[in-house]
Amino acid sequence: MHSLLHCHFESALRALEIAKPERVGYLRGVYETDAYLQSTPAERLTLLWQTVMSLTDDADIFTEATFRRVVRRLLDEMQASRIEHIDLRIGPSTGRWRWMHSAGDGIDIFREELSYRTALSITFLAGVNMTKTQDQLDALFDVLSEQDDLTTRIAGVDLNFLPYDLPKFNRYLRTLRNLQTGGMKVNIHLGELFNNAISHYVLARITPDRIGHGVLLLDDEALVDFVRANGICLDMCPTSNTLLGVADWNRTSPARVALQLGIPVSINTDDPVLFRTSLESEFSLAGLTGDEYDQVIACGRKYRYGDA
């Protein structure tokens, strides 16, 4: 049985897939456009999410009933792909789901649906998207720093940012360290959308519990040493890397490279609806030997959070 350690819940897109599937078809076309093909990985991701936002903008679909269908479909996918556990990145604000008082209402629905499927478990991580405005982030970190109905239900935070967000990273660094000292897990997306100078900067200031992607870190001896010495698992996502142009897994397997360097690795779907992938596809693209596959399965079990 598998553990999925790097998976964004992407609830708006999942709702669209259920309520207006033809719009998700439009998203597929973006991958073929010149604008997409000529862009950097970070620009490509931005382009995709801008398209998702525009497709969900006027959609009057964000009801409690739709949310429940979204959750059930995710649990169906877990069963179909033999995934027993997910560390799931959720939005810590209610976003388009206006009937929610807080993201805790969404977690309640997960818990209720999980109570009917006792073989499955999900641990929640609050996504911290540092590309948001400082005001939005201030509000978010206020929520995360309080012991309330949301923070008692999450295992930690998962950060993503772009190079120009570093001043914001600095602004919240002390809070992040405090959260970590208080027992919250801190995952950070690194070695994906920006160069290793930024990763050096970040890792000199905080030691994450796990790293999202991390494929570019493998090119830097000092970063490899750091990751290995701290036993940090790299949560890799082959299809995402290949579609965004971060690394072409058809040519080489960063997972294999990492394992040979003695670094723990998990294989994941990242944003499975956005990248139209499944865990089966990810493993097939990862091209692992039987022994490497077994190592990845063991890492998933060892490094996942909170065996609920």
Ligand SMILES: [Zn+2]
């Ligand atoms: Zn990710």
